[in-house]
Amino acid sequence: MTEKKVEAYLDNGATTKVDPDALKEMKPYFTEKYGNSESLHKKGKEAKKAVEKSRRTIADTINADKKEIIFTSGGTESDNLALKGTAYKNKQKGKHIVTTKIEHDAVLQSAKWLEEQGFEVTYLSVDEEGFVDSEELKQAVNDRTILVSIIHGNNEIGTIQDLKTLAEITHDYSNNAYFHTDACQSYTKTELDVEKQNLDLVTINGHKIHGPKGTGALYIKENTEIDTWQHGGGHENGLRSGTLNVHGIVGFAEAAKKNHKNKQKNIQKMTQLRDKLIQGTLKKIDKTKLNGPEGEKRLPNNINICFNNIEGEALSGYLNRKNIYASTGSACSSLELEPSQVLKEIGLTDQEANSSLRMTLSKFTTQEEIEHTLKELPGVVNRLREMSPL
């Protein structure tokens, strides 16, 4: 009898398994209800109906109106549209944008590109847990500022920003600034309410929440001045041309609905497993340190630990052999051969950043996966430390 192979998929920050219920909802839209949602015949109408129902579902999860949701191909596209679309539409009011040094590349690279186009960008720093300083934001924002973009839950270290306070400062200190947040990692994992938190633009996507890849949305508050970035047939109120990904949108909405409905239960479960893995690792292995905050201000599914004296890519390579799948912020794992900027921003040395491992859970993560990881991790770390000259 062969032993059952235990796998621990701890890379849900990269992408997640599609919820079987979402897949089930999607299926008819491939081979039966395959119409173009813009077509006027019955096939088109049934697709349109599914898209509009999905739009309402997604809107409800963030307390928005359905006409404030536009569908995109994912987080990167939503971020690009939010930044470039508002920048170009509002440049007569000012050419100043504020963001942070710990954004996802979709925001960071869009901001850098806008700088090349003549916009001025202020990059806010963060404290050792990854939080933006509200005083620094107050100093950065003025009437020339047209957009503030701050990531909600950080993809590497799990820091959850106080959006309500940051959005209020933005609106108090500038008459012309919109507040955007990239909420891909936090969506359905912590509170996200556009009314309560006073948000103008919100990026969310499907594949981080057990929906299909290639799906996303941008919440755009009513009356927000924004230009399109993708020209064509004028879909999505002229803001995002291109035939709608009907089956994807249906799957995205079903995943969002289910996650939203079970939000508290899922948060509780992930938090328990997260803390078990964090505490277990720190206790079992010496010279380890948690990167980012503890407790409720950390995404319930995010773990990022520095294992001194071993390199992250080698560590994830050895874990891979034990069927444990995680990711690293080490220089060696990146195309640019630069260690994680986020880890450096919270004060880690290059060496510490190179020695860090990210493990991200989901609502499907099991006790067994966590136990398997806690069982294998000390041996793997010791082996690599024995090999290390440091």
Added chain:
Amino acid sequence: MDEEYSEETIERFQDPEYTGEIKEADATGKAGNPSCGDVLQISLKIENGVIKKARFKTYGCMAAIASSDELCEMLEGKTIEEAEEITGEDISQELGELPPVKHHCSILGTEALQNALENYRKK
């Protein structure tokens, strides 16, 4: 992460045979910098101008560990003169070609070796 690496590289990385440090080594050399993500240390036992034993300790990625192990295997039995001729490209070839972005890992091995041999000559 595996797709970019050859079978040989992955095997070497997973089961390196030349890890460790030789006590009373005739030559030791180090190269790299932890902030760049790679530090490689090599120690050699040399008799009558021939490398009898080579061992490494490496802080680094899969390619760095595999290159270190490959280099040690190549060194054993070679004369110092032969060892000096080994290039990063040779190591990479033995490993079934490292991905281009990882070529510096093999060069690091030869740097540690050069430092070890320099250290040997000064003795």
